[in-house]
Every structure is written in structure tokens, then in C-alpha cells.
Amino acid sequence: MTEPVFFEPAALPEDAVEVGRVVGAWGVKGWIKVQPYSSSPEALLAGKTWFLAPPDKGARLFETPVRLQLRQSRVHSDAVVAWIHGIDDRDAAESLRGARVFVSRASFPATQDDEYYWVDLIGLDVVNREGVALGVVRDLLATGPQTTLVLSWDDAGKARERLIPFVAAFVDQVDLQARRITVDWQPDF
Incomplete structure (x- = not known):
């Protein structure tokens, strides 16, 4: 299977934390919708690099983790929507459904005193x-x-x-x- 051009195969960082899952496409221009595991998805919004691992079940577009560069991301209702470099249509975005989203722990925003992730x-x-x-x-x-x-x-x-x-x-x-x-x-x- 040939991976799409926008995929950059990469090992997960040693401090990678699974922060959400792609639940599908959002809109028609290639945005994806991610269900964050936290009610405060700052970790998803903080960085411009995400790592995706293949879904646990169902169709797989890729077999090993990949690095994605974000163009934009924002909170939308109870989810995060993101536009990825190289993904410009709904079908490409939908093909990521089920992928697990990881970010480097080092990219998390700093916490205040007595706040913890x-x-x-x-x-x-x-x-x-x-x-x-x-x-x-x-x-x-x-x-x-x-x-x-x-x-x-x-x-x-x-x-x-x-x-x-x-x-x-x-x-x-x-x-x-x-x-x-x-x-x-x-x-x-």
C-alpha cells in the first residue's frame, strides 16, 4: 500500500501522549474532526505537529506512525477541527477516520502552580x-x-x-x- 504524499513516516516521540482520535471529516475542504480525550484540549491546539498511529480496527490507510503538519486547528463544539498540510478534500480527510492522535508531551502548554496534566x-x-x-x-x-x-x-x-x-x-x-x-x-x- 502506498501512503499518501502528505504522510511523513516518523517514529512516535519518546514522550508521545495519545490525546484524541480522528472521528471523520469536517466540511468539504479537507478538515478533520478529532475527539479529544480531555475536556480541555490545549495540548491538541498548542503544537503545529501531530503524530497519527493507525486505527485499532477497521481500514488502515497507513501501517506505521506518521507526522502531520497542521495549517490550522480550533475548538468546535466538543471536538477539535484541524486542517492538515496536503489534505485538501473531504475524501482524504475521511480516510483518516479512526486514527489515533499523539503529541509530544514537551509541546503541552505550561501549567500554573497546583495544576497538573x-x-x-x-x-x-x-x-x-x-x-x-x-x-x-x-x-x-x-x-x-x-x-x-x-x-x-x-x-x-x-x-x-x-x-x-x-x-x-x-x-x-x-x-x-x-x-x-x-x-x-x-x-x-
């Missing part, structure tokens, strides 16, 4: 003020007005899950360097 929190150890290990951040949930840490931990050989609200009342410190979050939370909660 979810991807930076996943995998961190969580301990309470007494130093008791409560688990490892496996996921985060947006639960209305707050975000909740989803921890996995082992209870005598049985995998368990613990939920802790990610709010100042319970979170004392996030130390990305030490890969640890300290919370005011007891193991029996």
Missing part, C-alpha cells in the same frame, strides 16, 4: 500523612465539580480500587519528581 499523575504512588501506601494512580475521573483519583492497590493478593477526591482538602502535595502524591486520607476509607 492527568497524564503526569497516572502511575504516581499515593501515601497518606503517616506514610502509609494507599495505592498507585491508575486513572482519573471527572466527577462533576471535582476530579477523583482512581487508585489500584493490593489487599492480601486481591486487586482493589480506592477513590480519593483530587481537591486541596485531601491532597497535601504532588511531587512529580519523586512520583508521589501525599494525601490526608486513611486506608480504611
Whole structure:
């Protein structure tokens, strides 16, 4: 299979983060519509280079990751729409349906104090003020007005899950360097 001219085969950067999925074409001039995985898609909008990996299932236009250069991108409703160099018609845009969108973590906008990207929190150890290990951040949930840490931990050989609200009342410190979050939370909660 010959890849289209606008594809530039490229390895994913070591710090690549999957941030969305192409859900189809948008308009008739070759724009694509991307469903971001975050409700705040700044990472998609910040850079001018995206990496696409082939879809998990369905038709594949390419077999290895490719680098795309963006002409423009913007938020549209609950999605991001983008115009890619070399894609100038709806059919070419539609052919990307299902592709997974990655960006380099280094291209994410800087965060403010006490702001964190979810991807930076996943995998961190969580301990309470007494130093008791409560688990490892496996996921985060947006639960209305707050975000909740989803921890996995082992209870005598049985995998368990613990939920802790990610709010100042319970979170004392996030130390990305030490890969640890300290919370005011007891193991029996």
C-alpha cells in the first residue's frame, strides 16, 4: 500500500501522549474532526505537529506512525477541527477516520502552580500523612465539580480500587519528581 504524499513516516516521540482520535471529516475542504480525550484540549491546539498511529480496527490507510503538519486547528463544539498540510478534500480527510492522535508531551502548554496534566499523575504512588501506601494512580475521573483519583492497590493478593477526591482538602502535595502524591486520607476509607 502506498501512503499518501502528505504522510511523513516518523517514529512516535519518546514522550508521545495519545490525546484524541480522528472521528471523520469536517466540511468539504479537507478538515478533520478529532475527539479529544480531555475536556480541555490545549495540548491538541498548542503544537503545529501531530503524530497519527493507525486505527485499532477497521481500514488502515497507513501501517506505521506518521507526522502531520497542521495549517490550522480550533475548538468546535466538543471536538477539535484541524486542517492538515496536503489534505485538501473531504475524501482524504475521511480516510483518516479512526486514527489515533499523539503529541509530544514537551509541546503541552505550561501549567500554573497546583495544576497538573492527568497524564503526569497516572502511575504516581499515593501515601497518606503517616506514610502509609494507599495505592498507585491508575486513572482519573471527572466527577462533576471535582476530579477523583482512581487508585489500584493490593489487599492480601486481591486487586482493589480506592477513590480519593483530587481537591486541596485531601491532597497535601504532588511531587512529580519523586512520583508521589501525599494525601490526608486513611486506608480504611
